[in-house]
Amino acid sequence: MSLQGLTALVTGGGHRIGRAIALALAGGGADVVVHYRNSAQAAAETVDEIRALGVEGWPLQADLANPAEISSLFAAIDRTSGSLDILVNSAASFQRRPLEEISLADWEAVQAINLRAPFLCIQEAAPRIRRSAPERGKTSGSIVNIADLSGLYPWKGYAHHGVSKAGLAHLTRIAAAELGPAIRVNAVVPGAVLPPPGVDEASERWRAIGDRLPVGKTGEAARIGEAVVFLASNDFITGELLRVDGGEHLFAGSGR
Numbered sequence: 001m002s003l004q005g006l007t008a009l010v011t012g013g014g015h016r017i018g019r020a021i022a023l024a025l026a027g028g029g030a031d032v033v034v035h036y037r038n039s040a041q042a043a044a045e046t047v048d049e050i051r052a053l054g055v056e057g058w059p060l061q062a063d064l065a066n067p068a069e070i071s072s073l074f075a076a077i078d079r080t081s082g083s084l085d086i087l088v089n090s091a092a093s094f095q096r097r098p099l100e101e102i103s104l105a106d107w108e109a110v111q112a113i114n115l116r117a118p119f120l121c122i123q124e125a126a127p128r129i130r131r132s133a134p135e136r137g138k139t140s141g142s143i144v145n146i147a148d149l150s151g152l153y154p155w156k157g158y159a160h161h162g163v164s165k166a167g168l169a170h171l172t173r174i175a176a177a178e179l180g181p182a183i184r185v186n187a188v189v190p191g192a193v194l195p196p197p198g199v200d201e202a203s204e205r206w207r208a209i210g211d212r213l214p215v216g217k218t219g220e221a222a223r224i225g226e227a228v229v230f231l232a233s234n235d236f237i238t239g240e241l242l243r244v245d246g247g248e249h250l251f252a253g254s255g256r
Contacts, residue, residue, distance in 0.1 A: 191245020
């Protein structure tokens with residue numbers, strides 16, 4: 001299945017993994033809506049790179065913690081691209097805190113971004129993806145969620161984050177069962193492809209993480225983009241959680 005002429009929305013598409021996904025989809029021929037919350041400059045730069053690939057791009061702002069702004073985001077997509085074929089739920093928070101120190105506000109804030117927002121985006125996207133079906137012919141639309149190893153295995157210190165991503169993984173399966181055959185829903189589970197903020201790629205800490213992986217190295221954000229393009233392009237895969245982690249899942253709950 002070609003992505004040529006299709007339109008994708010990537011939440012959190014202005015930087016880090018979201019940016020890599022947006023550029024990979026553009027490289028595959030899709031026009032891309034780049035959502036951002038605060039990173040206006042990064043989103044604009046990503047859109048410039050998308051347009052340099054010969055496709056269209058649009059930067060659109062929204063706070064996904066606010067359900068009303070999610071609705072406004074999709075209304076803006078209707079006014080700009082006019083159609084939607086692919087949704088990538090990439091935006092997420094990543095907070096580490098011991099279980100007993102997680103406040104109610106912490107818990108709710110993480111769930112709002114990591115689980116509620118993807119759910120609401122799926123609800124908004126589904127009818128729009130169905131409406132675009134005549135232009136795709138018999139080819140299904142696609143939703144790809146960006147999950148996390150902490151949602152599959154119990155990482156200490158990441159209770160609220162891990163639970164939100166576990167919910168996202170199960171939401172992926174439920175949505176795949178309910179939205180097919182018009183829409184396929186899958187997830188990518190990244191591993192060590194980008195160092196955490198404040199950790200340099202050349203640091204001993206980052207090198208040590210790669211050394212202990214079965215592949216013997218850390219990855220690149222571009223590999224996640226490639227995985228998203230694969231799932232968006234393959235019309236016989238749905239309900240799948242694709243680990244792109246260099247084999248890190250083989251260590252189960254060890255965390256990093």
